[in-house]
Amino acid sequence: MITVFDSIADDLAEHGYAIADQFLSQQEVNNILDLEEFKNGAESFKKAGIGKNKGLQINEAIRGDYIQWLDRSSAPRPAVVYLERLSDMIHFLNQALFLSLKDYEVHMTVYPPGSFYKRHLDQFKQDDHRKLSVICYLNNHWQEEHGGQLRMYLPDGTRDILPVAGRLVCFRSDQIEHEVLPATRERLSLTGWILDQHSELRHL
Ligand SMILES: O=C(O)CCC(=O)C(=O)O
Ligand SMILES: [Fe+2]
Structure with missing residues (x-):
């Protein structure tokens, strides 16, 4: 993993984003896909909103995904494998890039076919503790024609990334605008x- 973390650190420092294939192995992805939560799909998740706490709004015209937050103390083992890897990555990035990242928050996400998330920035106006956005995709056999790309808006143009199983994308939450394009398959x-703050402080 150290070599993966190393290249993520280099790319983040140089470009503000990084893409790492096989961040999760095929077996680790399959173990997560086998979880009851994902098997039940969108039905067992909540409609995602925009904004935070009292300002939270549901707006289908902006985002159409369904989510369920992972609670680290009760998360099933296959999810904990991923959370622990993120934790290791945080320690690595702190040392390599002299950062003081402290914690993370993660939700499971389902985009039903045809849904999308319009161009946005991940940092909230009233809360700038989100420093890096990290997304790990879980879609086996995903092809270009399925759509569902993550489109990043970069200084030199756009870059589209397919949500293929095991791939991690990581980018600066304060800088990189992005969107999720509609897909023909569930994504x-x-x-x-x-975060640069402990996540238990976030609900105070
Ligand atoms: O799933 C993705 O590729 C990006 C999701 C996203 O932008 C978000 O949840 O803020
Ligand atoms: Fe986002």
Whole structure:
């Protein structure tokens, strides 16, 4: 993993984003897909909103995904494998890039076919503790024609990334605008943010 973390650190420092294939192995992805939560799909998840706490709004015209937050103390083992890897990555990035990242928050995500998330930035106006956005995709056999790309808006143009199983995308939450394009298939992922604050402080 160290070499993966190393290239993520280099790319983050140089470009503000990084893409790492096989961040989760095929077996680790399959173990997550086998979880009851993902098997039941969108039905067991909540409609995702925009904004935070009291300002939270549901707006289908902006985002159409369904989510369920992972609670680390009760998360099933296959999810904990991923959370622990993120935790290791945080320690690595802190040392390599002299950051003081402290924690993370992650939800399981389902985009039903045809749904999307319009162009946005992940940092909230009233809360700038989200420093890095990290998304790990869980879609086996995903092809270009399925759509569902993550489109990043970069200084030199756009870059589209397919949500293929095991791939991690990580980018600066304060800088990189992005969107999720509609797909012809259900699109599954673990979506999270690395924070410069402990996550239990976030609900105070
Ligand atoms: O799933 C993705 O590729 C990006 C999701 C996203 O932008 C978000 O949840 O804020
Ligand atoms: Fe986002």
